[in-house]
Amino acid sequence: MALVVEGETAELAGLLNAVGELPLHEDLRRAECGLVMVRGRIGGDGAPFNLGEATVARAAVRLASGEVGFGYVLGRDREKARLAALCDALLQSDRYRAAVERHVLDPIRARLAAERKHAADRTAATRVEFFTLVRGEDER
Amino acid sequence: MYVAVKGGERAIENAHRLLASARRGDTALPELSLEQISGQLTLAVDRVMTEGSLYDRELAALAIKQARGDLVEAIFLLRAFRATLPRFGMTEAIDTANMEIRRRISATFKDLPGGQVLGPTFDYTHRLLDPTLAEGEHSVEPASAAPVDGPMPRVTDLLASDDLIEQSPNADPADPVGDLTRDPLGFPADRDLRLQNLARGDEGFLLALGYSTQRGFGRTHPFAGEIRLGEVEIEIFAEEVGFAVPLGRLTVTECQMINQFKGSATEAPCFTRGYGLAFGHCERKAMAMALVDRALRARELGEEVKAPAQDEEFVLSHSDNVQATGFVEHLKLPHYVDFQSELGLVRRLRAEFQALRSGDTSLAREAAE
Structure with a gap:
């Protein structure tokens, strides 16, 4: 699901089309928007504290064959939450898992890898080496 | 009123x-x-x-x-x-050690595992206005280089492995995490509440307080141990699923301040720490927050509380710019009735004053009534 939540709404819809005929499904919970409290840790690795909230959309979908999928995504895009829940349900179905992995997850994984490499390359060009200079009075 | x-x-x-x-x-x-x-x-x-x-x-x-x-x-x-949205829950605490780094610098170690990357920074610019930006259409292709693989541990973790720096406080699972949005702030406030307050506090206020500690009002001898900027994964424990599910990624800025050491008859001297964390790229804010976090630990570390930045009631009660602007700006709203009563009082007091000066006791008595 870490890949699904990185998908854009239009991207997910398009990729799901490539999976082919989707099974009948219904909203187990209609998509809704809300908040989550984001937690950090004191010192980065200590006891937790509340940093601030983030908007989240969530949905739950049930396939006609019974599989239930949940979608939680950052932001307020209800349709994206619904599509994420649908992907989650399909990934639990023996019949659809392979197709979703190939047609939905693989393209998102490839896009993310390319974007991450692009960003990492640009960051790497700003790698800095500082030198401390030996001052004259040390040379005797 | x-x-x-x-x-x-x-x-x-x-x-x-x-x-x-x-x-x-x-x-x-x-x-x-x-x-x-x-x-x-x-x-x-x-x-x-x-x-x-x-x-x-x-x-x-x-x-x-x-x-x-x-x-x-x-x-x-x-x-x-x-305030209009329901809350679905709390995220798992974010792991800044596994951040996708876009900037990472240390003022304490020039050679640290993973190295230093400046990222998109105003540092080392000459602060001269750029007339080419005024003309518009300004696109620059950033340079690229091969990244160095390997982890980028937090600087404080490196020092902690030698016991040279205090450990972060561990969580007591029985202790709920304080939340200012649910319970009013009380004093003394624990560090989790203080950090939540500082994280949403006004940047200018915290900047001035942090600056005041550097100038000697509650000095803490800080070093910027590490500043890092990048993306972290967010997960939430979803009860209906039964395990933590990913939500996506957020950008955060983290500052680890390393401060003056302390020791005692029973404890070897070691550096102390202040911590700053903010959404997005808020570097000045994260640094100021870390300075003030450390200053506010005076009581815990047995330091004398004598400067404003060390006074948690003063700092935490005045850091929120929404509260502050509400109270300051409400002065603009009509206070006519309030002011009329004050006006009446001042008139009466002046009449009494005049009467006493002129020595007319009957007038003074009349005015007093």
């Missing part, structure tokens, strides 16, 4: 229409889009998200547009919007 007034509806409505027109400005010029604000005034958006205590770039951009660029007003708008 503020007493309710009636009337003025027409004037208020027309003032708001005038505001909308002033916000739009010259209609011969193109209107700002949220994408432009979010994409080109990124640091303003980051500040509004951090102090509005709500991570949502689009909403923060909308708030900035609606507030005509007044960031404190935008922060107020974001806080008000937040």
Whole structure:
């Protein structure tokens, strides 16, 4: 699901089309928007504290064959939450898992890898080496 | 005291229409889009998200547009919007050690595992206005280089392995995490509450307080051990699923301040720490927060509390710019009844004063009645 939540709404819809005929499904919970409290840790690795909230959309979908999928995504895009829940349900179905992995997850994984490499390359060009200079009075 | 007034509806409505027109400005010029604000005034958006205590770039951009660029007003708008949504739960604590790094610097070690990357920074610029930006259409292709693989551990973790620096406080699972949005702030406040307060506190206020500690008002001898910026994964424990599910990624800035050491007869000397964490790229805020966090640990570390930055009631009660602006700006609202009573009192006191000076006791008695 870490890949699904990185998908854009239009991207997910398009990729799901490539999976082919989707099974009948219904909203187990209609998509809704809300908040989550984001937690950090004191010192980065200590006891937790509340940093601030983030908007989240969530949905739950049930396939006609019974599989239930949940979608939680950052932001307020209800349709994206619904599509994420649908992907989650399909990934639990023996019949659809392979197709979703190939047609939905693989393209998102490839896009993310390319974007991450692009960003990492640009960051790497700003790698800095500082030198401390030996001052004259040390040379005797 | 503020007493309710009636009337003025027409004037208020027309003032708001005038505001909308002033916000739009010259209609011969193109209107700002949220994408432009979010994409080109990124640091303003980051500040509004951090102090509005709500991570949502689009909403923060909308708030900035609606507030005509007044960031404190935008922060107020974001806080008000937040109150309209239900809360689904708490995330797992973010892991900044596994951040996808876009910037990472240390002022204490020049050679640290993973190295230092400057990222997009104002540091080392000459702070000269750039006339080419005024002409518009300014695109620069960033340079690329091969990244160095390997982890980028937090600097404080490196020092901690040698016991040279204090460990972060561990969580007591029985202790609930304090939440200012659910319970009013009380004193003394634990460090989790203090950090939540500082994280949403006004950058200018914290900057001034942090600066005051450097100038000697509660000195803590700080070093910027590490500043890192990048993306972290967010997960939430979803009860219906039974395990933590990923939500996506957020950008955060973290500052680890390394401060003067202390020791005692029973404890070997070691460095102490201050911590700063903010949404988006809010470096000045994260640094100021870390300075003030350390200053506020005076009581815990047995230091004498004598400077403003060490006084938690003073700092935490005045850090929130939404509360502060509410109380300061309410002075603009009609206080006619209140002021009339003060006016009457001053008139009476003056009459008594005059009567006493002229020695007319009957007048003084009359005035006193």
